[in-house]
Amino acid sequence: MHPYRIGFGEDAHRLQSGVPLMLGGMEIPDSPHGSTAHSDGDVLLHALSDALLAAFGLGDIGQYFPPSNPNYENLASQVILQTVQARIGDQVGRTEVVNVAGVVTLDRPKLGPYRVSMQRTLAELLETEPSHVGLSFKTSEGLATRHVQARVTVLMHAPDLAS
Numbered sequence: 001m002h003p004y005r006i007g008f009g010e011d012a013h014r015l016q017s018g019v020p021l022m023l024g025g026m027e028i029p030d031s032p033h034g035s036t037a038h039s040d041g042d043v044l045l046h047a048l049s050d051a052l053l054a055a056f057g058l059g060d061i062g063q064y065f066p067p068s069n070p071n072y073e074n075l076a077s078q079v080i081l082q083t084v085q086a087r088i089g090d091q092v093g094r095t096e097v098v099n100v101a102g103v104v105t106l107d108r109p110k111l112g113p114y115r116v117s118m119q120r121t122l123a124e125l126l127e128t129e130p131s132h133v134g135l136s137f138k139t140s141e142g143l144a145t146r147h148v149q150a151r152v153t154v155l156m157h158a159p160d161l162a163s
């Protein structure tokens with residue numbers, strides 16, 4: 001069996017003014033709005049976490065962090081990601097990210113200026129190189145001004161699956 005797995009994840013949250021905008025493990029400075037969610041609403045980390053779980057057929061983050069559970073209020077999305085990584089480690093053994101590609105759709109603020117720091121932050125969280133983290137930033141051209149959306153694909157190498 002080939003020791004590679006591909007995963008895809010998607011997430012969206014409603015935007016609300018006066019809330020910090022968390023994206024890709026960092027706060028986007030001077031944003032007019034942020035996402036409302038049970039956790040800190042980081043759609044990129046949520047889509048990434050789902051993509052990682054999907055790569056190994058391990059469900060989705062809603063199973064591990066049900067929105068109905070009040071304990072997960074204001075939960076840092078890094079904790080979600082770390083929990084997912086630990087779960088994959090338990091089930092699959094060693095894994096490494098071959099590469100990850102993410103698309104964020106948001107009308108404002110423009111995210112281009114934060115691409116490099118976001119790549120660096122995500123690479124650190126995933127223990128890979130920033131050059132293995134591709135990020136595209138799109139706008140909805142006014143069609144969806146009130147939410148932020150992320151889609152993520154990951155390719156994972158899991159050598160223990162080869163045997």
Ligand SMILES: [Zn+2]
Pocket residue numbers: 011012013037041042043046
């Ligand atoms: Zn989410």
